[in-house]
Amino acid sequence: MTEPILQVRDLTTRFRTDRGVVTAVDRVSFDVNAGETLAIVGESGSGKSVTALSILGLIPQPPGEIASGEIRFEGKDLLRLKPAEMRAIRGNRIAMIFQEPMSSMNPALTVGKQIAEPIRIHEHRPWRDAYDEAVALLAQVQIPEPRSRVQAYPHQFSGGMRQRAMIAMALACKPKLIIADEPTTALDVTVQAQILDLLKTLAQKSGTALILITHDLGVVARYADRVAVMYGGRLVEMASAEALYRHPAHPYTRGLIACVPRLDGDTSQPLVPIDGQPPDLTALGQGCAFRPRCKLANETCDQAPPPLREISHQHLNACFLHDAY
């Protein structure tokens, strides 16, 4: 196997808030290999977006702060780069697609301009050139009549089209890594299928690695090569997609898979919810973040956060009780 293009080690990101310090990402480590799709799943507030923003150095400071860790990308530690060096990577080597297609585009600039912008600043090509490139990119993301559409403003696009435009923007400089933060949550299922298929195809074609952030286990099953499950700012399980669905190890992952109604599930049985509430990140305390909702928890879980251990090949799990069940 080749060297991973992105290595995240012990990343910890904190926010100072009214209510105390929130450790949004807590000692998270993972790798992304060239060309693969890594999915990060977890509930709202589990730290998925913060992880992504940390990689790109976009955590608002203050109130945020990357407390420790290392993010190696193409041999450089992104956390130690000078601002200008980091800018040269953003949008160029690593691109990002955001959740809200409605608000993630500048309403005052034409779509073409926004797509051409990274080309212009990273490749220093004249506007005219960059603009032609933007037209090609729009065609690539299957927007009809790209030549006239580059002139349009975001509000003249539908949600799906905007998300395509965002993809075009991300692809503009042929990055090595695209981070897509819930790119389809705001879209309809039929459009979701279109967008994700497109994203996946284009990424594969150019050999771009993809971090796909989502909370939809179905999406993960369809598009991910590997999956990382986050809970309360920590990575609780990481495995290949097959392994995860076949042998979910962490009680949270299992609960998650069980509580999602499935199109092919048994309707006579009630759903099995995970009891309790998502954790309050200011008051996690010691021990496993999932313990208040975990049916299996015992005193050991209260002592210290369980470390991520390899339970089988490439399958990591963070639970003290793994051997017990």
Place this chain on the structure above:
Amino acid sequence: QADAPKYGGTLEVGSVYPTISALSWDLADWNWKQNYDTGQVYEQLFAADLSKSRRNGGKYAFQADAWLPPDAIRGELAESWKWIDPLTLEVKLRKNVRFPAKPGVMEERELTSEDVLFSYGRMNASAKKIPSYYDYLTKVEAPDKYTVIFRFKEFNAEWDYRFGWGYYSGIMPKEVATAGAANWKNVTGTGPFTLNQFTQGNSTTYVKNAQYWDTDKIGGKDYKLPFVDKMVLRTVKDEATRNTMLRTGKLDVLELVRWTAVDELKKSAPQLKWSKWLSYTGQYLALRVDTKPFNDIRVRRALNMAVNKQEIVKQYYGGNAELFAYPQHPDYGGYFEPLSTMPDSVKELFTYNPEKAKKLLAEAGYPKGFKFKVQVCACNQDHMEMLPLIGAYLEQVGVKIEIQPMEYGAYLSAMTTKTNAPGYMMANGHTNPTTTLRKSFVAGQVWNASQWNDPAFTARVDQAFQIRDEGKRQEAIRAMTRDIVAQAPYIWLPTPYVFTAWWPWVKNYDGELRAGAVRSGPIYARAWIDQEMKKKLGF
């Protein structure tokens, strides 16, 4: 010792009416301020004889707003005048007085008796004229080009003031009337200046009339007038701004400086020259004699005694005021009688005596005093400041006042419609010895804020107008003044001094303000600017 005058330059004058722009340019609108604005342009039959000014060794300061000493009147457009019979006056016009050409209005031409006739007729026909103002005349005729005959119905003491040099006597060519007299762009006359630009609320600019007829004798030599190329009259509402403009030389003359600003100006601009004059506007708190309790003379006199007028002069005005200068002004020689020779009944009113005041009030049935409302114009800073002080004095004798400041229009209107409050704090120009009595104490007059209504007094006023002999007239008026003051229709208040300041480079000028009724034209025609000195002083 006078320097040889130099021509040229611009004279910047801060107006003595700092807040009021020209109200109208049409003489037939009968506005009191007309002379101030058009007096540089329209001339009159008579004007002040400025050679009799103090500066030239005479005895007059020419500061009164509408009074000229009889021996200091000269012909302006009139070359001479004489009584053909007791009721016929023949005026010979000056020859070769020319109206300059004014594009769109008139060609250059000579002034003739027709112009005088026209102006008089137009004024007399105006809907806005003061009723009965010209009733003493029967007819005005122009037998030839340079002669005008005024035929009288009866003698009037103000005859020369009314059609000769007063507020309403400008001579305007008929071409201006045809072109539209109200429009300042059409205004043109025989005066030393022509009107060049008018910006309401800001300034009026006049330029030299090269064809002006008059000359001035300086150092024994005749000089053609005017000296300056341009004269600008500025109306600057804000006092601090006004004073600043003077201080930094942006005004050459500031006609009006309040005493409060004088010390500082003298300090920061020591070269300024000053003339101090007693205001020609009397102030008083009018008491409505047609209402209770002011129908009782004891009450009115009591209030006069309750106010410490000496203290006002000394403390409030810092000595910059005179105890007694209204309704006659000390400058009105022969008409004015000083307080010292007045009877005790008058003197008493100007002596602080709260005890007696209380006694009088008790006698009148107000041992505990009373309360009354006083209207005051919010526009008059001085009154707004002084009224609380008066209130404090009155309170000592148990009389309380309720101050009701009013916006200018509403305030004036209250008086005009005779709906003013029992107390009405006001300032009133003297105008001249006769008018000062007529307008304030004759029934039905607008400025009669105390609603004085004494048929006997009215008759005396009417009579005074017909006394031909000046000495006798003076005596009559002195007597009337004495009587009316003693009647205390007002709480008489001290009259403040005001100041005129100018830079030393303004020559041939000594703080004269009026060469007719509020008319300054002939004065500024004579002033000249010593540009070198101005430069030397760093301006």
Place this chain on the structure above:
Amino acid sequence: MAHPSVDPRAVSPSLVTAQAPPASRRRSRFPMMRRLFRDKPLGAAGAVICAIFLFCGVFAGWLAPYGVNEINMMARLQPPSWAHLFGTDNLGRDIFSRCLYGAQLSVVIGLSAATLATLVSLVLGILCGYLGGKLDLVVQRMVDAWMSFPDLIILIVVVSVLGPGSWQIVCTLGLLLGIGGSRIVRGAVVSVRENMYVHAAQSIGASTSRILWRHILPNVLPPVIVLFTTRVGTAILAESGLSFLGLGVPPPAPTWGGMLSGDGRTFMFQGPWLALAPGICLTVVVYAINVYGDAMRDLLDPRLRGGR
């Protein structure tokens, strides 16, 4: 494309966020106060200053060493001394005492004008914003007309009609600021109206008055509170502007504006202290009210809060 139902001009963006869930954990009984002092030191200082002036105003009669209109011609134009902390004016009145009474007047004028303005804004804004339709259209045109004239000019005309005096000024200012402010309230109402909870209330058949009273009003209150605080300052300042034009609360009433623009300017040189004290009072109070209002806006607007 549809037009935004909120007139963009009316919506001062920072004022309109209506639903402001209070701090998530209430540890004290006055969470707002606590946060004010902790997060907004400047605003807190403003609040304290306002409180001090309020106190001075309320207890002026008790604190003032001299009477407001106690004239002493012998002691006129005296510089500050122990006997007269801020000196005396041209009638020998104690400026310190007058400033204290001035606080009273300013407080009365500021608070009552702001209260009236807020009431007017609320009534107009809520009616127009909630009921909408023809009424809204007509009233908004009127508000347009009203707002296209400079405040000061309207004040001058109206005060000329009514004559100068404190209640006239309060009424006029109240109406003037109220009508202008109704736009902001209307904007807030329109945005609150769109909230699902209003809808929910309608769907259970709640009456209009109930909806206005229980659902709309409490939720437009934060911008209204901010509006109110700034209006107090505006009113005090407007009165001083009127004083300058001679149409303020008439003397001898000791308004700061009057003192500053009247003898304060006349005796600028003989007694600079005549203007200094009222000038500082005026500026400090308006400044304090504004910083306080700013801080309140930040605290009441969840979007402007630090953290989430």
Place this chain on the structure above:
Amino acid sequence: MDPILRVENLKVHFPVTQGVLFKRQVGTVKAVDGVSFTLNRGETLGLVGESGCGKSTTGLAIMKMLPASDGRILFDGEDLAGFKGQRQKQFRRSVQMVYQDPFASLNPRMKVRDLIAEPLEVHGMAGDRQAVQTRVSELLDMVGLLPYMADRYPHEFSGGQRQRIGIARALALEPSLIVCDEPVSALDVSIQAQVVNVFMELQRTLGLSYLFIAHDLAVVRHISDRVAVMYLGRIVEIATRRQLYASPLHPYTRALLSAVPVADVETERRRQRIVLKGEVPSPMNPPSGCRFHARCPMAMPQCHNDDPPLRDRGDGQMVACHLAE
């Protein structure tokens, strides 16, 4: 069968106006354009469809919050349009709504107690303080919340809990029909199941009828007895749950079902998928003929012109498609 609700050819049109003073109508949004269905007592009818297809509008028309432009809505056999005064009040009591956004649908300035008691007060059923207290506790208990929570404000609750508060409020008046407008869409998957279970539990114990609006086909499948699929203001297919999921007839239903990813790698990779082209057209000018024809993979020439009616295929499955003839 005992229909509690009958919707007959319901149309809801919104005029689109332009202009400042003299507004003129420039078009009509045909948000709901001829919808008919019945809902039986004690039954749950799922209503699915993509964003903007008119689901909420239908729900609101049933709540009598929007006027119907055409058609009839019969509640308990009576036409809604005729309800006035007392009958209207009674109707408001019998039909309640649960909203999508648990954050926006609760007045942030009212305590939970007041929120739940409000319907009681409005309908004069509050009684004394004690009675209200008891009733509120009872309702909280019913939705799985604890009585002490009545004194808190909504923001102190998590999304799932808030949704329960919303349900409790809807239950306060003991309605017979609840219109649920996407009540679980905004919730995290782990919480979704909790709320769905609450709904199902309540239906069992109280015999409620639900009109359950959602776009998540899996959730709808779990909770509904029958399901209606909407497309652009029309119902294109309506059938029992079993029929619809096992043998969907309308190409749109099929596409929709195939677009939903399933949380299982193997199933997902085996599934055959229909990816639709384009996006939902604007309801302002819906396409001629069959509204779906532009995106339909099986469109025939006939579909361009003829608008297929919703027809019963005999077994209770109704579909509006020429192919199903």
Place this chain on the structure above:
Amino acid sequence: MSAYFVRRLLALIPTLLFASIIVFTIVRLVPGDVVDLMLSQNDISADALTREQLVHALGLDRPIWDQYLRWVTNIVLHGDLGQSLWQSEPVLKMVMARIPATFSLGVLALFVALTVALPIGIVSATRQDSAVDYVARSFSILMLAVPSFWLGTMVIVFPSVWWGWSPDVRYIPFLEDPVQHVKQMLVPAIVLGMALSAITMRMTRTMMLEVLRQDYIRTAWAKGLNERQVIFRHALRNALIPVVTLIGLQAPLLIGGAVVIEQIFAVPGMGLLLLDAVHQRDYPVITGVFLVVGVAVMLINLLVDLSYGLFDPKVRHH
């Protein structure tokens, strides 16, 4: 676009009608009518007959609705706002004569305000809670708290006492000497612009903060833009919309509300004309000024609305 413009203009008509009716009646309700003033200014004894004559000469004896109708008809048919009762000059001319001064004062003040407010607002937003931010905000609030008449007096008086310098307040029309004119108007414009700059600065700051929090700004950062590019290309334009609105709202202040400044700096502007007219009860002038100011303000607001198109493409397609 042009249809929209025309519609907007038409929409002004009812507003103006409404406003004019109010002003027309209000000024006639003011106690102290022009006739009284003329009587006293001219020292005319106010017997009923002369009064009646004067009232008739001024045309004030007709019922008020009749006067109003005539007034409106004259405007519509001849563009004639009537004549000043005192100056016998056409009101329109008088008002027009005031427009240049008012216009330059307003434009300069706006210019001053913007040059001060925008940079400071932007800096204090991007350096939120820094010392710069605190100083800028304090300064701006201070500017709001200082009465402008006081500031104006200070500016005019003290430099003259200390350094013998004062701003020249002798009004010079722009056409006569543009440089001198601008130099002279600059000081009053600064004083007038200060309060405006304070408001504008606060608004700019708030809006910048707001916009900088938007998702699309994050997108811009993610593209690798530097701060300057993010601020100027992405943030500023979006932040300026409400700022422009605010400026529109301040238009009345700039056009007619600068009375105090005009008075102190002797600027012959609209405000002073109106103040004089009010004092003299010159009804046609008062209504005329109101009307012209109203129209001007509404036009400005219309321009502001149209200028949204520059900033906000959503508006542009009209």
